[in-house]
Amino acid sequence: MALSDTKLRSISGKPYDGPSEITDAEGLSARITPTGTIAFQFRYRWEGKAVRLTVGRYPAMSLKDARIAVADMRELYGKGINPKSYFSSPGEDITLQNCLDEWWDKYVTGLRKNTQVLYRSVVYNTMYTQFKDSPVHSIPVSQWVRFFDKQEKENKKKARVLLIQLRSVINWCISRQLIPSCEVMKLSVKTVGKRSDVGTRVLTYSELAKVWLALENSKIHSSNRILHQLLLLWGSRLSEMRLATISDFNMDDMIWTTPSSISKMGNVIRRPIFSHVEPYIERLINNGNHVLFPGMELDKPIDRSSSNLYMAKLRGSIDLPEWRTHDFRRSLVTNLSSEGVPPHVTEKMLGHELGGVMAVYNKHEWMREQREAYELYADKILWNVEKIKNG
Template sequence: MPLTDIQIRQAKPGERPRKLSDERGLFIEIRPTGAKLWRYRYKIEGKENVFALGEYPEMGLADARAERDKARALVKQGRHPSHVRRTARARQVLEGQSSFKIVALEWIGSKTGITDGYRGQLTRAFTKNLFPYVGRLPLRDVTSAHLLECLRRMERRGATYYAISLCNWLSQMFRYAVRTLRADADPAAALYGAFVRDPVQHSRPMSPEDMARFRRELAGYGGFRTNTIALELMQLLFLRTVEIRRGRWEHVDLDAALWNIPPELMKKRRRHLVPLPSRAVELLKELHTITGARGLMFPGLRHPDKPVDGSTFNRALERLGMKGFTCHDFRATASTHLYESGLFRSEVIELQLAHAEDNQTKAAYNHAQYLPERIEMMRWWQDFCLDCQ
C-alpha cells in the first residue's frame, strides 16, 4: 500500500533503523535518532542500488515521489542517479569557480608577449564596461544579448571604437574559455558587424598660416601652463602624444640639451634620442619649476603618480580654436615641411620621427645615428616654427 503523510508523520523511531515502503522502489528509513530519510531502491544490470533522495519533512511525500520518478527515468536509460548527481554538483562547483569575471581575469593574466600597459588596458576595459553587469554570472549563462547590451552602453556614450575593440577581446576570451572547457561557444562572434567605425581621419599637416594661428592662440591661452608647454613641445619636438605624456625628468639632460627616451616609453619599443633646441630647453626649465619635484613631467591632477589623461592635450588644442586638428598632426606638420625644405635626408627625418624601418637590418640602428644632422634639423625646425608668428 502506498504511504500517507500521516503514517510518515506519526512513525516513531525504534532501537534499530526501520523502513516504510511506498511504491516503485521508494521507501523512507526511520533512524533511531528520529531522522526520516527518503531512499529509492533500483537495479541496473541485476545489481541492487540505493539512492538517497532527501530528508523528511524538508522533502514531503509528493516531492519524494517526484524525485523518485526522475531517478527512475535515469535508471531506464541505464544511468545511476547518484552518478548523475555527482556530475551535476561538480558542474555547479565548476560554474561557481567560472564566473565571467573569474575567467576574464584568468584570460588576461594568461596572455603572453604583451606589455604591462596593454594588460592594464584590458583589465580596465572589462572592469568598467562588463564586470558590473555580467561579472557574477556563470560564464555559460552569458549570452550575446548580455554582451550587446554592455557594448551598446559604450556606443551611447560615444565610445564606439572602444566597443569594437572590446568585442574583439571578448571573442578572444570566450575562445580561451572554450579551450579550457568553461564555455561551449563564443557569443561575442554573433556581434561582429554590429558596430561601425567612423571614417578614419588621417593626420593632416598645418600650413604656415595654421601654425601662425596656433602660436598666436597659444600665447594668449589661459589654461594650465603645463598644457601650454606640452602643446608647444609637441610642435617643436614632434613626439607622439603618449611619449610626451609619459615623459620622466630622469631621462632629460638640459645641460646636454638631450631627451633620451628609453624603449619602454616609446611606441616602437626602441630607444629614442631627442635633440632639444633652445626654445625646448627654455620650456623644460620652466616646466621643471612646476613638476620637477616629481618623476613625471606631466602628472595627472587627480592622480599625480600617473601621467596626465590621454585626451587632455587634444582638449586644450580644441580650446585654442584649432578645430579639425589633433596633437598627432604636429608630426605630420613637421614631416611635411621638413621634406619640402629639401635640406635634410629622409633617413634623418624618419629617424627623428621614430618611424619603424621596413628593412630589418636598418632597424637595428644605433639610436644616436646621424645625431649632428638631427641637432641641426631640430634647430632649423624651431626657427621655422617661431617664424610663423
C-alpha cells in the same frame, strides 16, 4: 575526527548506527547511511548559501582521490568559480566575469600601465556586469548581436573597439582551455560599428604659427602651456611628454629618452634636445620638480583630461579649420618630408621602430639628422610667428 581508510573499510557495506557524518579537513566529509553506504562530500558557501556537493562514493573513489578532488575544488573556489564546475566539461560553468578576471590577472597585469588603463576603460568595465550568471560558452550568437546592436546605437566607434577587445579576451581564454568556445567569435569586426577615423589633418607652417602664438598669449600660466609648445615642436605623443621626468633629459649629451614603460609601442625612444627647446627644458629642470609637467600636485603629472580641456579652450580662440593636438605629429612628418627629410629620420622622430630587417639589425638613431630636421622645422614655424606679429 579525520577520516582513514581503516575506518571507512570497517563501515562500508555493513549495518551502521554511528554519526551520519564524519568530517575530514578542508571541507571534506563522509556521509554514511544506516546500511553502510559512504558518500564523500565537499561543504562550502556560495552566494551566501551553504552547499553540500557529492564528490564520489566509497570504495569506487578512494579517500586519497577524494582529498585530491576537494583540493582542486578549493582552488576553483579561490578563483571565484563555483566548485560544482569540477564535474562539468572544461569551461561549462565559467561566466564572462570569470573570463575577464582570469585574463586580467594572468595577462593584462603584465602589460604597460597605459594599456591596462585602455583595457579597463573599454572592455573590462563595460563587459564585467554583462551576462552575469550565464556560462560564457552557452550565450547564443543572437544575444551577442542584440548586445552589440545596442552598443552601436550609443557609439559606433566604441562598439567596434569593444568587439575587437572582447574577441581578444575570449581568444585568450580559449587558447588556455578555460572555455571550449564562445559564439561571439562568430561576429565579424567589419559588421559591427565603424572603425575610428584615420586622421588626415596637416597643419601648415602658418597654421602652426597661429597655434604657437595662441599658446604664447594664453592667460593660463601653467605647465600645460609649455607642454603643448614642446609637443608642437617635438611631435611626440602626449603621454610621452606629459609623463616625462627630469631624469629623462640628459643635458650633457642633449638627448631626451622616453622609457619603454610610457611609450605606446613599449620601445625606448631617443630624441635630440635641439636649440629651440633647450631653454624650456632648462627652465623646467630648474623648477626643481622631478615631474616635468606637474598638475594640481607637484609630484604628479598633469592628467590627460586637464590637458585635453586646456587645448579644447585654446582651439576655440583660434580661427582655424578643426584640428587636434595629435595632428602635430602628422604635420611634422608631412612638412619635413616636403623639405626632403628622408622617411627613416622622420620615423625615428615620431618614436616608431623601423620595419623589416632594419628593425632587427639597424639600431642607428640618426641623431644628427633628427636634430637638423627639428631645427629646420622650428625655424620655419617661428619665422611664420614673426611674420604674423609684424604683419
